[in-house]
Amino acid sequence: MNYIGLDIHKKNTQACVKDENGKVLVNERFPSDVVSINAFLDRLGGAEAKVVMEATGFYQYIYETIEARGFEVILAHPLKLKALTAGRAKTDHNDAEMLAELLRIDAIPASYVPPKDIRELRDLTRHRSSLIAESTTLKNKIHAELAMKGTKPPAEARSSFSKNFIIWLRSLGNSMIDDMLDILEVVQERSRRLKSRSRMRRSRMRT
Numbered sequence: 001m002n003y004i005g006l007d008i009h010k011k012n013t014q015a016c017v018k019d020e021n022g023k024v025l026v027n028e029r030f031p032s033d034v035v036s037i038n039a040f041l042d043r044l045g046g047a048e049a050k051v052v053m054e055a056t057g058f059y060q061y062i063y064e065t066i067e068a069r070g071f072e073v074i075l076a077h078p079l080k081l082k083a084l085t086a087g088r089a090k091t092d093h094n095d096a097e098m099l100a101e102l103l104r105i106d107a108i109p110a111s112y113v114p115p116k117d118i119r120e121l122r123d124l125t126r127h128r129s130s131l132i133a134e135s136t137t138l139k140n141k142i143h144a145e146l147a148m149k150g151t152k153p154p155a156e157a158r159s160s161f162s163k164n165f166i167i168w169l170r171s172l173g174n175s176m177i178d179d180m181l182d183i184l185e186v187v188q189e190r191s192r193r194l195k196s197r198s199r200m201r202r203s204r205m206r207t
Contacts, residue, residue: 002049005099007092008032008062015040016096017049018104027093037065052103054078055111063113073113076102080109121201128194131187138184142169142177149174 002025007014010032017026026043030036051066052074053059059075066073076099084107085098102108114122139161146152157168169177 002044002047003100003104004049004051005096005101005103006051006053006062007095007099008053008056008059009092010058012092013037013062014092014096016093016100017044018097018100020104022101022104024097024100027097029092032062034061034065037062038069041066041069041071050074050103052076052099052108054081054099060119064116067116074103074108075111075113077109077111084109117201117205121198121205124194124198124201128191128198131191131194135184135187135191138180138187142180142184145174145177145180 001020003018003020005016005018007016012029013032013036014029015026016024018024028040030040050072053062054076055078063073063075081102084102085095099108113119143160151172153165153168157164159165166181169181
């Protein structure tokens, strides 16, 4: 069994590989892209290995690339990890080696990583939430444009963003409002599609 510590950064990753006795087999640096990560894993020659990396804001694609290759991947909790390594000289080389060693002695303070289907559902939910927020922003901008022009809807179009309200907005001949309505239509359609996809995923997860 080999133990791999990855000190990941947006541009580059430092990788340290240790064997069961703690001997450093590899400590190298490569770009943090999928091709380079797979090339590094290929160089291991099929040896059984566990991998650890620190939880960062961009770990997910690296985690999933390695997970897809069949390796066990552990995500280290950054604050708890910092407490364990206080006072140690901070270099990428040292950090990668330290991660590999903590993994070897089973001392990694791990963060919980939900299963892949849950992660994908969360991604869909976050994306839909951002679209809903964008929709709200566009509606507020349209209301602000109406207020600035002192334009008020007739009684039959008082229900905000109802079908009649949108028809009335289009009748104003305001190019700025028309542009925002066009964007709003696309955003809302994307949001509806994501809602449908999320429901389908939840249904599959229950069965």
